[in-house]
Amino acid sequence: MxxxxxxxxxxxxxxxxxxxxxxxxxxxxxxxxxxxxxxxxxxxxxxxxxxxxxxxxxxxxxxxxxxxxxxxxxxxxxxxxxxxxxxxxxxxxxxxxxxxxxxxxxxxxxxxxxxxxYFSIRGELIYTKPEASEVVVKVRQQPRADGFRPLPFKLQLSGEIELAHLRHFVSLDVRREGQMLQVQSAEVIAPMPTRGGKGRGGASRRPADRSRTASS
Structure with missing residues (x-):
């Protein structure tokens, strides 16, 4: 086990x-x-x-x-x-x-x-408003055994992540508080790759410098 x-x-x-x-x-x-x-x-x-x-x-x-x-x-x-x-x-x-x-x-x-x-959330940061403690992450699901591809879904979280990390792949440690999921810490993994294989802003797909931020 x-x-x-x-x-x-x-x-x-x-x-x-x-x-x-x-x-x-x-x-x-x-x-x-x-x-x-x-x-x-x-x-x-x-x-x-x-x-x-x-x-x-x-x-x-x-x-x-x-x-x-x-x-x-x-x-x-x-x-x-x-x-x-x-x-x-x-x-x-x-x-x-x-x-x-x-x-x-x-x-x-x-x-x-x-x-x-405790929750582990990993996906694309598609919205962040630090002053309002609002975060939205898009999560993609693996194709099923029968070939069906489930649609991505969005998770609304509470926390502070800098606007500079928008459209980056993030790994979040999250804690449930009632009906809300509260971000405790965030690790920025890399810019999201584009169709051309490069990250946004011309960055390559290799991981960016990893930084950690914590919500208040």
Missing amino acids: RDHPISAVTEPLQYRAIGVVRGLFRPESEDQSTRGHLIDGDGHEIDAVVLGRMLTLMRRHLDMGKPHLWVVYPRCREAGQLHLQIAGIWEPSTLSASDAETESGDTSIDALPEGDD
Whole structure:
């Protein structure tokens, strides 16, 4: 089993939007068991949908009356309204029943160094307004096995990133705060390549000087 639910980056310009949220999943109804809300420890209700491959695991192995640390894909369908796609769960103490530590009841192996509500967002910075703490990142998805190419999507975040980094590929460490995703730190990877293979402004595709900025 992996030691972290968010895998390491393998390519400099690797897109992704993934995170972990601890909460109790409450379906809309018995007929709509895949749609509902995640309710966190503070009582915030976050719109959520369960991806198909998770259904069997939830029904057979999890106590749905208790909160769990879910692996999720974030979306922003409405301003100020977070939507989560539940793609997995991080709970080695439950899922590794053969492990000696698990049999002894040790749940410390479930803890992550980043804590709950951590997200890793990587994509193109297409909008930033530092004075208003507004950031929008475009994320592209990998083609599916059947050849279908999903459309890119945009994530609205709260944070301060300099206007000079617009149209650059960025890697963001993000923390969920209620319905908002707050940028904690941003690493500028490189100018986005154009059709001619060169970055904007005539820069080559090689990574630019990496800088880090942190939101207040």
